[in-house]
Amino acid sequence: MATSIPSNRTGDVCDDDLMEFTLETGRAILSRTPDTLRALLGDLPEEWTMSDEGPDTWSPYQVMGHLVHIEEVDWMDRTLVILAQDELRTFDPVDREAGFSRFAGWTMIELLDRFEAVRSTNLAKLDSVVTVNDLDLGAVHPTFGDVTLRELLATWVVHDFNHLGQIVKTMSKQYRDAIGPWRAFLPIVDAE
Numbered sequence: 384m385a386t387s388i389p390s391n392r393t394g395d396v397c398d399d400d401l402m403e404f405t406l407e408t409g410r411a412i413l414s415r416t417p418d419t420l421r422a423l424l425g426d427l428p429e430e431w432t433m434s435d436e437g438p439d440t441w442s443p444y445q446v447m448g449h450l451v452h453i454e455e456v457d458w459m460d461r462t463l464v465i466l467a468q469d470e471l472r473t474f475d476p477v478d479r480e481a482g483f484s485r486f487a488g489w490t491m492i493e494l495l496d497r498f499e500a501v502r503s504t505n506l507a508k509l510d511s512v513v514t515v516n517d518l519d520l521g522a523v524h525p526t527f528g529d530v531t532l533r534e535l536l537a538t539w540v541v542h543d544f545n546h547l548g549q550i551v552k553t554m555s556k557q558y559r560d561a562i563g564p565w566r567a568f569l570p571i572v573d574a575e
C-alpha cells in the first residue's frame with residue numbers, strides 16, 4: 384500500500400511551512416551576503432563578471448553596482464521614513480540603474496569592499512533603531528501603496544537572494560553551448 388503523502392510535501396512550499404520574517408532570521412542572511420558575493424565574484428576572470436545575457440540584461444559587475452547603490456539609498460532610508468511616522472511617509476522612487484554610472488570604472492573588488500562596508504553600517508543602524516515592536520509600522524510605496532516595515536525588511540533579504548540568483552544564472556548561461564547535451568538537465572541556462 385502506498386504511503387499517503389502529507390499535503391504539505393507535494394511540491395510547492397505550503398503556506399504552513401513558510402517562515403515569518405524576524406529580525407534574527409533576516410539578519411542571518413543580510414550579514415553574510417557580502418561574504419557570499421566576495422566568494423563568488425572576487426578575483427574572478429572578467430569573462431565571468433562582465434558578460435550579460437543579451438540586450439537589457441545585467442552582467443554580474445552591473446548587478447554589483449546596482450546592489451551598492453540600492454544599499455546606499457533604499458533600505459535604511461525607507462526604514463527611517465517608516466519609523467518617523469510623519470504625516471507624509473511616502474517613499475521616494477529609486478533609480479535601479481543609477482549605480483551603473485555612479486560606480487563606472489570601479490573594480491569588482493572596490494564594489495565588493497564598498498558593499499560590505501555599507502551593509503555593515505546599515506545593519507548596525509538597523510540594530511540601533513528597529514525593535515520587534517516596529518515591524519508592523521507602515522508607509523506608502525510609490526507603486527504598491529501601503530507596505531509595512533516587516534515587508535520592507537523581508538524584501539531586503541529576498542532582494543539579496545534575487546540578485547545572487549541572477550548572478551548565478553547569468554554566469555551559467557555563458558556555458559550554455561559548452562555543456563552540450565546536458566543542457567536538457569540544466570534548466571538554469573534557459574531560465575528567463
Ligand code: NI
Nearest residue numbers: 449453542546
Ligand atoms: Ni534589485
